[in-house]
C-alpha cells in the first residue's frame with residue numbers, strides 16, 4: 001500500500017505536484033493524466049530522485065522520504081524507466097546481477113536471477129549482451145530486474161510503449177502475475193487508457209499536480225472531469 005500525504009514539489013515557480021493526498025491499495029494500480037500532469041514527478045518522488053518541499057510518503061507502513069534511492073531499493077522499491085536502462089555491454093544475467101548484488105544475499109543470488117529469467121521468459125538468453133537485445137527483450141530484462149529481491153512496490157513507466165500488440169499483451173500478462181507471485185504492488189503509468197483499464201483495478205488521475213480522481217478504474221474513467229481533462233471530451 002502506498003500512502004501519499006499532502007505532497008508538494010516545487011521547481012522555481014512550477015508546482016508539478018501540488019498538495020497531493022492519495023492512498024493506493026490495488027495489487028496493480030494505474031497512474032494517468034495529461035502531459036505535464038506530474039506523473040513522472042510523482043514517480044521521481046517515490047523513487048527518491050525528487051525531494052518534495054513538504055508531505056509524507058509511506059510504503060509498507062514505513063516513511064520513504066528520509067531514505068536515499070538505494071535505501072528505497074533495499075526497502076523493496078523498483079522502477080522501470082520510459083527509456084529502458086539495460087546496460088549494453090553486460091549480459092542479460094549481468095544486468096540482473098547488478099541489482100541482485102544490492103538486494104539478495106550472496107548465496108541466494110544465482111537462484112534469484114534464474115527465477116527472474118525464467119519468469120520473464122529469458123532463460124535461454126542469459127548470456128546475450130544487452131546491446132544485442134530488441135526492445136521487447138529489453139523490457140523483459142527491465143521487468144526481471146524489478147522482481148528480484150522481494151520487491152514491495154514496482155513502478156512501471158509506459159511499459160508497453162513501442163511494443164507490438166502481441167508483445168504488449170505478453171508483458172501485460174506477466175505484470176498481472178507479479179503481485180501474487182512476488183508479493184509486490186505494481187503502479188503503472190501509461191497514456192494508453194485501454195491498457196490501464198485492462199490491467200488496473202484502481203486508478204489515480206493527476207491534473208496539473210492535483211488529484212483529479214481516484215478509485216476503481218471503470219468509475220474513474222467514466223468520471224466527467226476525467227473525460228473532459230484527459231480524454232478531451234467536452
Ligand SMILES: Nc1ncnc2c1ncn2[C@@H]1O[C@H](COP(=O)(O)OP(=O)(O)OP(=O)(O)O)[C@@H](O)[C@H]1O
Nearest residue numbers: 011014015016033034035036037038039040041042
Ligand atoms: N526538473 C524540473 N524543473 C522544472 N520543471 C519541471 C522539472 N521536471 C518537471 N517539470 C515540470 O513539471 C510539470 C510536470 O512534469 P511531469 O514530467 O511530471 O509530467 P508528466 O505527467 O509525467 O508528463 P508526460 O505525460 O508528458 O510525461 C511540467 O510542467 C514540467 O515541465
